[in-house]
Amino acid sequence: xxxxxxxxxxxxxxxxxxxxxxxxxxxxxxxxxxxxxxxxxxxxxxxxxxxxxxxxxxxxxxxxxxxxxxxxxxxxxxxxxxxxxxxxxxxxxxxxxxxxxxxxxxxxxxxxxxxxxxxxxxxxxxxxxxxxxxxxxxxxxxxxxxxxxxxxxxxxxxxxxxxxxxxxxxxxxxxxxxxxxxxxxxxxxx
Numbered sequence: 779x780x781x782x783x784x785x786x787x788x789x790x791x792x793x794x795x796x797x798x799x800x801x802x803x804x805x806x807x808x809x810x811x812x813x814x815x816x817x818x819x820x821x822x823x824x825x826x827x828x829x830x831x832x833x834x835x836x837x838x839x840x841x842x843x844x845x846x847x848x849x850x851x852x853x854x855x856x857x858x859x860x861x862x863x864x865x866x867x868x869x870x871x872x873x874x875x876x877x878x879x880x881x882x883x884x885x886x887x888x889x890x891x892x893x894x895x896x897x898x899x900x901x902x903x904x905x906x907x908x909x910x911x912x913x914x915x916x917x918x919x920x921x922x923x924x925x926x927x928x929x930x931x932x933x934x935x936x937x938x939x940x941x942x943x944x945x946x947x948x949x950x951x952x953x954x955x956x957x958x959x960x961x962x963x964x965x966x967x968x
Contacts, residue, residue, distance in 0.1 A: 780822065781821060781822055781833030782814075782831065787823070791831055793885075793886055794829060794830055794831070794880075795830070797885075800883070800884055801829025802829065804876060804877075805825075805828065807825045807876060808825055808827040808829075809827075810825050810842075811824045811825075812825075812841060812873070813840045815846065816846035816848070817848050822834050822838070824838060841869050841873050842867065842868070842869035842873050843867070843869055844865055844867050845865065845867075846861070846864065846865055849864075888905050
């Protein structure tokens with residue numbers, strides 16, 4: 779059983795170090811081991827008494843297995859919720875629920891880390907600027923997708939507009955109803 783790669787373990791433990799609530803949530807599971815599988819990647823970790831993650835001993839019994847699909851990196855582009863929906867968790871329900879809660883809610887306090895390098899005020903401005911830049915990038919991506927959709931529905935009609943599809947479906951429903959009424963009239967005449 780291979781442990782988490784050292785850089786990933788260090789990063790997760792750094793995040794756990796910033797979040798006392800997460801360490802408290804994991805501490806009751808000290809000595810419990812879990813495994814994360816995402817083909818071809820497979821790694822295990824052990825929860826320590828301090829709530830941090832450690833490399834498990836070779837003979838550790840895995841209590842929880844978290845399986846992620848191969849498409850996880852693409853799902854991550856849709857957000858953490860998409861990844862969590864695709865994950866398959868097996869094993870101890872209580873341990874798995876605690877791990878899931880920590881994974882869903884653990885966030886990096888970038889401002890705290892940056893403030894150690896440049897001070898509080900500069901860190902606040904840098905992080906705020908980074909968030910604004912990320913929001914601008916997300917808005918630009920949404921605008922680009924909307925423009926592509928408009929182009930392929932209006933300029934080069936390769937995709938039907940939602941209104942056209944709804945109108946067509948309504949017309950099909952009316953035709954079906956008209957045919958049904960006509961059949962009943964024919965049955966009465968016969």
